[in-house]
Amino acid sequence: MIRPAPLVEAIEPMTPFIGPEELMRETGRSSLVRLGANESAFGPSPRAVTAMAAELERLAWYGDPESYELREALARKHGCRVEEVLVGAGIDDLMGLAVRAFVAPGAAALTTRGSYPTLNYHVNGYGGRLVYAHYRTDGRLDLDELVTVATRERAALIYLANPDNPSGTFVDRNEMQRFFEAMPHDVVFLLDEAYADFVDESSLLPMHVEDRLIRTRTFSKAYGLAGARIGYAITTERVIGILQKIRLHYGVNRNAQIGALASLSDEPFRRHVVESVAQAREDYYALGRELGLGSIESFTNFVCIDLGDPSRATAVMNALLRDHGVWIRKPGLPPLDRYVRVSAGTPPMREAFAAAFRDVVSAVPSLHA
Ligand SMILES: *Cc1c(COP(=O)(O)O)cnc(C)c1O
Numbered sequence: 001m002i003r004p005a006p007l008v009e010a011i012e013p014m015t016p017f018i019g020p021e022e023l024m025r026e027t028g029r030s031s032l033v034r035l036g037a038n039e040s041a042f043g044p045s046p047r048a049v050t051a052m053a054a055e056l057e058r059l060a061w062y063g064d065p066e067s068y069e070l071r072e073a074l075a076r077k078h079g080c081r082v083e084e085v086l087v088g089a090g091i092d093d094l095m096g097l098a099v100r101a102f103v104a105p106g107a108a109a110l111t112t113r114g115s116y117p118t119l120n121y122h123v124n125g126y127g128g129r130l131v132y133a134h135y136r137t138d139g140r141l142d143l144d145e146l147v148t149v150a151t152r153e154r155a156a157l158i159y160l161a162n163p164d165n166p167s168g169t170f171v172d173r174n175e176m177q178r179f180f181e182a183m184p185h186d187v188v189f190l191l192d193e194a195y196a197d198f199v200d201e202s203s204l205l206p207m208h209v210e211d212r213l214i215r216t217r218t219f220s221k222a223y224g225l226a227g228a229r230i231g232y233a234i235t236t237e238r239v240i241g242i243l244q245k246i247r248l249h250y251g252v253n254r255n256a257q258i259g260a261l262a263s264l265s266d267e268p269f270r271r272h273v274v275e276s277v278a279q280a281r282e283d284y285y286a287l288g289r290e291l292g293l294g295s296i297e298s299f300t301n302f303v304c305i306d307l308g309d310p311s312r313a314t315a316v317m318n319a320l321l322r323d324h325g326v327w328i329r330k331p332g333l334p335p336l337d338r339y340v341r342v343s344a345g346t347p348p349m350r351e352a353f354a355a356a357f358r359d360v361v362s363a364v365p366s367l368h369a
Pocket of ligand 1: 038194
């Protein structure tokens, strides 16, 4: 009998994410109102589409393994050096490199229980030990607890998404600076800024590089290139040299490099998306208020709406899919599991969601009513 490596054998079988395509097969629907994965409803920049279309015939070629032109443009954008930028197949890919490089088997990787789960799959896959802090009851990250647990567990890596997913909450510059100083200084801080485009750069940790800080960004959210799979990390040349040793040299899609580069030159488009997303958030808050439901103030392209208890939130999510073909998701763990999470849609998608949501919420009673 063939056997997997013990590390892999020890991992419980799981489906980390049921995609909308699978849900369409299961429900026999040919389309869904797709508001479950925080994809951009506003598409890629037309400039990116034109540039990618023009280069399609050269898909016979591999992309530049150094992603040089893109890194150059990113270095200009962020005021850092080309050597301080690493391009990967999305943040999910870069996160795997950071875990593999810095979390030895048995070493502790610290995250917030219920936050963006891809880190956890990598830590399990590379034999690290997951340790957790918890969300505060208001859905905010507990920075004090993160410091305490990192110290106690001698964490090798701390992961935090800012703005956060799935809560949508945000830690501002001053608070983040204090946190970065308060944590043990021999820990790698993996700062996932997937939603950075939706907040002011001046409210984020200032752009500087040091070995203990790896920050990641993506073209999947505001730039609408999730399917192209492209993102980047900013850190020191030394840390990038470490990640270079294990990265897949030809892992980045050539067309994604071209689309990402063209996107960077279309700042008006990004601003348009950010403004449209802000309007969508306002619509969702208002819809919640109309139905007597609170929301968590969001700094991302999604909003968490409070259904009061986890079973009601689950029932609402399921009924939206089953009866209306509206796909949203919900956080799985307390204290956020009483919320549903809805991505920012276009105005017609928001109308479809609002009509379905009104219908379903009135039909699914609250435990506390
Ligand atoms: C969407 C998301 C990602 C995934 O980014 P990719 O570049 O598409 O891999 C990473 N982190 C967070 C917090 C996200 O919400």
